[in-house]
Every structure is written in C-alpha cells, then in structure tokens.
Amino acid sequence: MASIKSVAIFCGSKPGFDPAFVSQAESVGSYLADNNIALVYGGANSGLMGAVATSALRNGGEVIGVMPTALERSERIHTELSTLIKVDNLQQRKAKMAELSEGFIALPGGTGTLDEMFEMITLSQMGQHKKPCGFLDTEAFYHTLFVFMEELREKGFLHADYFDMLIKSSEIDSLLNQMNLFTHPHT
Numbered sequence: 001m002a003s004i005k006s007v008a009i010f011c012g013s014k015p016g017f018d019p020a021f022v023s024q025a026e027s028v029g030s031y032l033a034d035n036n037i038a039l040v041y042g043g044a045n046s047g048l049m050g051a052v053a054t055s056a057l058r059n060g061g062e063v064i065g066v067m068p069t070a071l072e073r074s075e076r077i078h079t080e081l082s083t084l085i086k087v088d089n090l091q092q093r094k095a096k097m098a099e100l101s102e103g104f105i106a107l108p109g110g111t112g113t114l115d116e117m118f119e120m121i122t123l124s125q126m127g128q129h130k131k132p133c134g135f136l137d138t139e140a141f142y143h144t145l146f147v148f149m150e151e152l153r154e155k156g157f158l159h160a161d162y163f164d165m166l167i168k169s170s171e172i173d174s175l176l177n178q179m180n181l182f183t184h185p186h187t
Contacts, residue, residue, distance in 0.1 A: 003180055004037060004102045004103045004132075004176065004179055004180055005036070005037060005038060005102060006037065006038040006039075006040055006064075006100060006101045006102050006103075007032065007037055007038070007039065007040065007101050007102065007103045007104070007105055007176075007179075008040040008041065008097040008098065008100070008101035008103070008104045008105070008120075009028065009039060009040070009041045009049075009052055009105050009106075009107060010041075010042075010104065010105070010106045010107070010109060010112075010113045010116040010117050011025060011041075011047070011048040011049055011052065011106065011107035011108060011109045011113055012047045012048045012049065012107070012108055012109035012110055012112075012113060013042070013044050013046050013047040013048075013049050013109075013112070014046070014047040014048075014110070015047045015048060015051070016047075016048070016108055018139055020138060020139050021048060021107075021108045021138055021139070021141075022048065022051045024107070024136065024138045024172075025048040025051035025052040025055070025107055026051050026052070026054075026055040027055070027172060028052050028055070028105075028107065028136065028172050029051065029052040029053065029054065029055025029056035029057075029058075029059065029061065030055050030056065030058075030059045030061075031172045031173065031176075032052075032056050032061055033055075033056045033057075033058075033059035033060050033061025033062075034059060034061075035176075036061075037061075037176075038061070038062040038063070038064060038100075038101075039052065039053060039056045039061060039062065039063045039064065040064045040066065040097050040100045040101045041053060041063070041064075041065060041066070041097075042065065042066060042067065042093065042097075043065025043066055043067035043077055043078060043081065043084060043085075044065075044067070044071075044076060044077065044078060045076045045077065045078040045079070046076055048107050048108060048109065050078060052107065053065070053078050053081070054078070054080075057080050057081075057082075062082045062083075063078075063080075063081050063082050063083075064081070064082060064083045064084075064085065064100060065077065065078055065081045065083070065084045065085065066085045066087060066093045066096045066097050066100075067084060067085070067086055067087070067093070068086075068087050068088060068089050068090055068092065068093050069086055069087070069088060070088070070089060070090075071090075094116055094119055094120075097116075098120060098123070098129065098131075101131070102131055103131050103132045103133070103134065103179045103182075104116075104117060104120045104131060104132070104133045104134070105133075105134045105135070105136055105175065105179075106133075106134070106135045106136065106142070107136050107138065108136075108138055108139075108141045117133065117135075120133050121133050121162075121165070121166070124165065124184065125159075125162050125165075127186060130184035130186075130187060132165075132167055132178075132179035132182035133165065133166060133167065134167040134168065134169070134175045134176075134178065134179050135166065135167065135168045135169075135175075136169065136170070136172060136175055137168050137169060137170045138170065140170075142168060146166070146168060149163060149166065150163070161185040161186070162185075164185065165182075165184070165185060167179055167182065
C-alpha cells in the first residue's frame with residue numbers, strides 16, 4: 001500500500017481531564033503536517049478537535065473540516081481551516097470524512113468518537129471500504145475497549161479477522177506505520 005496522504009481523525013470536542021490528551025493531539029497535528037498528510041476532521045475549534053487542527057495548521061498542514069449545519073452553533077467552527085465543508089447532518093459528515101480520507105484514527109473522545117470509529121470499522125467489515133482503522137492509545141485510553149473487543153471475539157460475536165484489523169499504538173508514528181502496512185483480510 002502507498003503511504004496514506006489523508007487521514008480522518010475522530011476525537012473529543014472536549015479536552016478531557018488529563019493534559020496528556022491535548023499534548024498528544026497537538027503532536028498528532030504537527031506530525032501530520034510534517035509528513036504531508038492532510039487532516040480531515042469535524043471542523044470544530046474546541047477540545048482535542050481544536051488542538052489537533054490548530055497544531056496541523058501552525059505547522060503548515062492541510063486541514064479539512066466537515067461541519068454539520070445543525071452543530072454550527074454548539075461547536076465553534078475553526079476559522080483558519082484550509083477547507084470547510086458544510087453538510088446537513090452527522091450521517092453526511094461521516095460519509096464525507098470517509099470519502100476524503102485514506103484511513104481513520106480515533107484519539108480519546110466520547111460517544112461521538114466511538115460512533116464515528118465503529119461505523120468505519122463496521123463498514124470495513126461489510127466490505128464498503130478497505131481503509132485502515134487505528135486507535136491512538138494515549139495514556140492507555142483504549143485499553144479497556146480492546147479488552148472488551150477481545151471478549152467479543154472469545155465469545156463469538158467478533159470474527160478473529162475483524163479483531164485483527166484493529167490497529168492500536170500509543171505513538172502516532174508507529175500507528176501510521178502499521179496503517180501504511182495494513183492489508184484488509186478480505187482483499
């Protein structure tokens with residue numbers, strides 16, 4: 001697989017309580033910019049979303065925000081984006097982000113982040129795309145989720161091939177290296 005040139009980042013619109021979350025989001029933004037990887041994200045200027053976008057922009061990166069019009073008031077739109085795409089709703093946001101990116105990364109976040117990432121994983125399982133899905137495991141944020149996913153596999157609710165598709169690392173360079181090497185099990 002050729003190197004990923006655009007990645008969708010799903011993450012919190014809040015910063016979380018651990019300063020390491022914001023720090024690593026900023027590191028992700030600068031890493032993407034330094035490696036000429038376009039950032040596709042939700043378009044907000046708050047929380048981890050704002051941190052990753054601002055860092056990418058400060059380092060000369062391309063940042064594409066996808067904002068549902070229904071959220072424009074509650075989520076402040078980042079005013080310095082390379083491109084802002086407005087859509088009608090969250091479903092269209094996810095579809096547009098999937099269309100524009102070559103892979104998906106979840107940073108820490110809440111139910112919205114999990115919804116976005118698990119939709120991409122499910123679409124991959126259904127053969128709708130063959131793009132890598134990675135979890136940036138900042139401060140072991142996703143540890144218990146992966147324990148749960150292992151339990152799903154052990155109890156027969158998640159096929160082993162699909163579990164093996166899930167990529168996890170605590171470092172962005174390692175995560176993207178694994179994503180660049182990803183081969184969908186049903187290729």
